[in-house]
Amino acid sequence: MTRSPTRDFLVGCFVLAGLAAIGYLSVSIGGLNYSGPGGLLLYAVFDETGGLKPRAPVSISGVKVGQVTSIRLNDDFRARVEIDVDRSLELPVDSTASIVTSGLLGDRFVALSVGGDDQLLRSGDEIGFTESAVILERLIGKFIHNADLDSNQEGGKGE
Amino acid sequence: MANAVQDLGWAATRFVETLGQMTAFAGNIGRAVVTRPARYRLWVDELFKLGVLSLVIICVCGLAVGMVLGLQGYTTLSRFGAAESLGAVVGLSLLRELGPVLTALLATGRAGSATTAEIGTMVATEQLDGLRMLSVDPIHFVVTPKALAMIAVMPILSTLFILCGIGGGYLVGVELMGVDGGNYMSSLRSNVTFRDDVAGSLLKAVIFGALVGLIATYRGYTARPTSAGVSSATTSTVVIASVAILISDYAITALWGV
Numbered sequence: 001m002t003r004s005p006t007r008d009f010l011v012g013c014f015v016l017a018g019l020a021a022i023g024y025l026s027v028s029i030g031g032l033n034y035s036g037p038g039g040l041l042l043y044a045v046f047d048e049t050g051g052l053k054p055r056a057p058v059s060i061s062g063v064k065v066g067q068v069t070s071i072r073l074n075d076d077f078r079a080r081v082e083i084d085v086d087r088s089l090e091l092p093v094d095s096t097a098s099i100v101t102s103g104l105l106g107d108r109f110v111a112l113s114v115g116g117d118d119q120l121l122r123s124g125d126e127i128g129f130t131e132s133a134v135i136l137e138r139l140i141g142k143f144i145h146n147a148d149l150d151s152n153q154e155g156g157k158g159e
Numbered sequence: 160m161a162n163a164v165q166d167l168g169w170a171a172t173r174f175v176e177t178l179g180q181m182t183a184f185a186g187n188i189g190r191a192v193v194t195r196p197a198r199y200r201l202w203v204d205e206l207f208k209l210g211v212l213s214l215v216i217i218c219v220c221g222l223a224v225g226m227v228l229g230l231q232g233y234t235t236l237s238r239f240g241a242a243e244s245l246g247a248v249v250g251l252s253l254l255r256e257l258g259p260v261l262t263a264l265l266a267t268g269r270a271g272s273a274t275t276a277e278i279g280t281m282v283a284t285e286q287l288d289g290l291r292m293l294s295v296d297p298i299h300f301v302v303t304p305k306a307l308a309m310i311a312v313m314p315i316l317s318t319l320f321i322l323c324g325i326g327g328g329y330l331v332g333v334e335l336m337g338v339d340g341g342n343y344m345s346s347l348r349s350n351v352t353f354r355d356d357v358a359g360s361l362l363k364a365v366i367f368g369a370l371v372g373l374i375a376t377y378r379g380y381t382a383r384p385t386s387a388g389v390s391s392a393t394t395s396t397v398v399i400a401s402v403a404i405l406i407s408d409y410a411i412t413a414l415w416g417v
Binding site: 007008010011013014015017018019021022024025026028029030031055056057107 | 250314352361
């Protein structure tokens, strides 16, 4: 088998294109990231995550600044959510993390509202103020329950 | 009646015998890879034949499959008012299932049959005997580069197929049906994970490549040395490899959930 520059070049291009495609699929679409010097790693404890998933976005004023890295159950049976945000962010210690929904039935994500303290959060710190996810079914359940109570009371007055 | 039972028994014995011989053949290839010097030049030549020459058919088919997925996915999803998750539907079905499987089927037809025919013709014209006479091991010299090239080529082709498919879905969904382009890409990005979807897709492609490479070279190597023998070996490569791909696809999905 003799060397053929054209054929070798084409094979080289083929392999490079394949590796580039695998890389694009893994990193850009698959969300693979090498765990080098990460961003600002914070955690927050919630009573209810309401179907928040790892890799869900973390946003401030609707701008994506990071993502959820893991969700675990704490020793006290509350959910411990770890987030990885842009390390250049200067977040005061009294910032609030809340789990909200995009749209009525959309995906859950973590919204941060920035506080006013002078001290800043550092990597590994806990975000003390949290707002759990709102479960629509429970709200409706409460609403119906209250409506029942109201109508019973009105009925009682009538007698 | 007794004859029919006898035929069945004979067919079962032949099947098991073929499986055993194929395993031994795979063992021979493995031994040649480990113990003999690598034949890079032959391997690159096979990469060209199996990979570069299959590019056009893979990209065209990927684009077509992606466009169909975009159209069908849009029709179905818009009934539930969920058309904005079209990207996830197209991407996940391509990554997890259609990309590796269809690429392997196409590669069987395009490259596997050619491999069998080439080796089979070498058997028919006694070229392999000639090699043995020069004390060159035909498994090392002829079979191994082809089988290894098939393994290397399959994940690359499958990935290109998937990317073409995602592009085709974008073309139809966004440009034609009016799904928002940002929604398409963001639902794709947020639903595809590296470990479950991308790595699984590559694993499937590698396993299919090994299967097709093994079946194609084995069928060629054991072809009867006549023109009819070569043609029936080529046919059986396509049939057996296609069935093996689909069955093993189920097995892989059931075992590892990819």
